[in-house]
Amino acid sequence: xxxxxxxxxxxxxxxxxxxxxxxxxxxxxxxxxxxxxxxxxxxxxxxxxxxxxxxxxxxxxxxxxxxxxxxxxxxxxxxxxxxxxxxxxxxxxxxxxxxxxxxxxxxxxxxxxxxxxxxxxxxxxxxxxxxxxxxxxxxxxxxxxxxxxxxxxxxxxxxxxxxxxxxxxxxxxxxxxxxxxxxxxxxxxxxxxxxxxxxxxxxxxxxxxxxxxxxxxxxxxxxxxxxxxxxxxxxxxxxxxxxxxxxxxxxxxxxxxxxxxxxxxxxxxxxxxxxxxxxxxxxxxxxxxxxxxxxxxxxxxxxxxxxxxxxxxxxxxxxxxxxxxxxxxxxxxxxxxxxxxxxxxxxxxxxxxxxxxxxxxxxxxxxxxxxxxxxxxxxxxxxxxxxxxxxxxxxxxxxxxxxxxxx
Numbered sequence: 001x002x003x004x005x006x007x008x009x010x011x012x013x014x015x016x017x018x019x020x021x022x023x024x025x026x027x028x029x030x031x032x033x034x035x036x037x038x039x040x041x042x043x044x045x046x047x048x049x050x051x052x053x054x055x056x057x058x059x060x061x062x063x064x065x066x067x068x069x070x071x072x073x074x075x076x077x078x079x080x081x082x083x084x085x086x087x088x089x090x091x092x093x094x095x096x097x098x099x100x101x102x103x104x105x106x107x108x109x110x111x112x113x114x115x116x117x118x119x120x121x122x123x124x125x126x127x128x129x130x131x132x133x134x135x136x137x138x139x140x141x142x143x144x145x146x147x148x149x150x151x152x153x154x155x156x157x158x159x160x161x162x163x164x165x166x167x168x169x170x171x172x173x174x175x176x177x178x179x180x181x182x183x184x185x186x187x188x189x190x191x192x193x194x195x196x197x198x199x200x201x202x203x204x205x206x207x208x209x210x211x212x213x214x215x216x217x218x219x220x221x222x223x224x225x226x227x228x229x230x231x232x233x234x235x236x237x238x239x240x241x242x243x244x245x246x247x248x249x250x251x252x253x254x255x256x257x258x259x260x261x262x263x264x265x266x267x268x269x270x271x272x273x274x275x276x277x278x279x280x281x282x283x284x285x286x287x288x289x290x291x292x293x294x295x296x297x298x299x300x301x302x303x304x305x306x307x308x309x310x311x312x313x314x315x316x317x318x319x320x321x322x323x324x325x326x327x328x329x330x331x332x333x334x335x336x337x338x339x340x341x342x343x344x345x346x347x348x349x350x351x352x353x354x355x356x357x358x359x360x361x362x363x364x365x366x367x368x369x370x371x372x373x374x375x376x377x378x379x380x381x382x383x384x385x386x387x388x389x390x391x392x393x394x395x396x397x398x399x400x401x402x403x404x405x406x407x
Contacts, residue, residue: 002110002121003029004401005394008102009128010036010093012059012082013368016384017126019060019089020391027401030091031115033098037082039132040075043153047181048075049236051173052381056209059085060384070207072236078380102127103342104361111343111363123401124363124394127352131370131378133337137330138169140262147265147320148327152178155329158185164326165189167318169259171196171276172231175331176243180235182329183253190254190318190325192269193245193276195230197283201242203291208234211291218382222371230279231333245277249311257314266319273314336369357390363398365390 005021007014010032021028035041050057055069057078062085073081086093098116102125113120135151148162152174158181165188168179175191183189199208212218220226233243249255255277257270320328338346343361347353352366356373359365366372367390368383376382 002123002401003027004122005029005124005126006031006111006113006120006122007126007128008099008113009130009368010086010091010095011039011128011130011368012037012085012380013130013383013387014126014128015082015086015089015091015093016060016387017128017367017391018091018093020384020387021394022089022091024391024395026391026395028092030093031097031099031113031120032093032095033116035095036086036093037079039130040079040082043132044075045152045155045178045181046075046157047237048177049073049240050075050078050380051234051236052209052379053207053236053240056207056381057081058381060387062088072240099340101340101342109363122363124365124398126365126367126390127338127341128367130368131336132334134335135330136333136335138259138332140259140267141328141330143262143264144320144328145265147325150327150329152329152331153334158182158187161187161327165324167192167320167325167328168331169328170194170331170333171233171245172331172333173233173235173243175329176233176245176248177235177237178329178331179253180237180248183248183251188254188324189252190256190323191245191248192256192259193273194258195276196280197230197232198243198245198280199232199234199284199287201234201240203288204295207240211287215290215294218374218376218379220375222374222377226375227371230283233280244308245280246308246311250308255311255314256318265321266317268317269314271314271316274310277310357386358393365394 004026005028007018007030010030014030018030049072053070054064054073057064099113101114103112110121110123111125135153141149155178166182167190168175169192171191171193179189179191201208235243257273259267260270261268345352345359345361354366357366367386370378372386377386
């Protein structure tokens with residue numbers, strides 16, 4: 001007995017391909033280790049605001065219907081949206097079922113899943129567990145002594161941290177939102193700045209997400225050049241405002257270079273803080289030039305972004321104890337964790353080997369990863385295109401289970 005298709009993961013990616021398979025009358029089940037949208041519930045900080053405005057919150061056949069299209073939704077609203085989507089499409093989700101391992105079956109042309117609910121066999125498997133699985137914490141974390149350390153996935157609010165200064169490592173979207181929240185709470189905040197790309201939150205009366213779509217940035221087919229780009233820094237916090245690290249410094253935040261290493265609580269820092277800020281500004285200027293080249297002359301022109309003075313140069317080292325820093329938040333990104341998959345699906349560096357989510361192991365697929373096919377592949381509003389493609393591939397390339405086989 002086997003299931004035609006098993007989808008692993010009950011977030012937006014797993015639900016979208018569930019919907020796409022339902023439209024094609026392909027039997028399937030979605031296995032979710034906890035609850036629908038679990039990472040949104042338990043691996044995001046309390047005040048998180050979505051980076052996209054409400055009008056851009058959409059999944060296939062389901063979109064935002066409220067009366068605040070230009071507001072940035074709270075984390076809990078995103079959870080409710082995904083829950084409502086699961087109900088609207090009547091997704092066959094089995095919650096509380098953890099997939100412990102995935103392997104090939106020795107007895108049939110199928111896969112075997114060892115789960116907390118027993119063994120399951122499937123003709124096809126879609127891994128839709130998302131890109132944010134394991135925080136990518138650098139080795140320097142082991143050299144910080146008794147400093148309290150959190151990652152962006154287990155930080156919740158300023159009250160969670162002990163009294164004293166806080167170091168936030170990473171100036172991507174998460175790091176900047178967390179650092180700003182801590183600063184506004186009255187904490188002494190130090191922000192370690194790496195490569196990043198700044199853009200205006202709004203320009204010429206339009207949100208940056210509108211511009212990203214209008215300029216075709218989200219529709220670019222992914223390549224190695226795209227994968228090497230620095231993260232785009234956009235925030236929906238505090239009504240949505242342009243992230244400007246120089247403004248953070250003017251408001252009292254200390255900016256330092258990248259963390260290169262640590263020993264006995266003393267960090268070694270890069271000397272390229274000014275270069276990182278300049279690269280962020282260059283990305284901002286390039287975005288504005290592209291928008292201006294595209295824009296209709298009748299659109300209103302937004303006043304230029306206020307300029308702030310250059311922050312002090314970064315020191316070469318930082319003694320956390322001497323600086324009064326009692327806690328560190330690592331906002332240094334994530335890595336995938338596919339150690340539970342015993343199939344030849346991976347490159348030497350551990351990344352899945354696929355083309356548009358289709359692997360060279362017949363019947364095995366990936367969905368929801370960054371740059372799976374396009375820049376928008378891991379977006380809430382962009383995953384549906386990939387899901388439809390994979391569902392069509394399953395339907396046209398993989399034989400269906402017969403009624404006698406399926407349970």
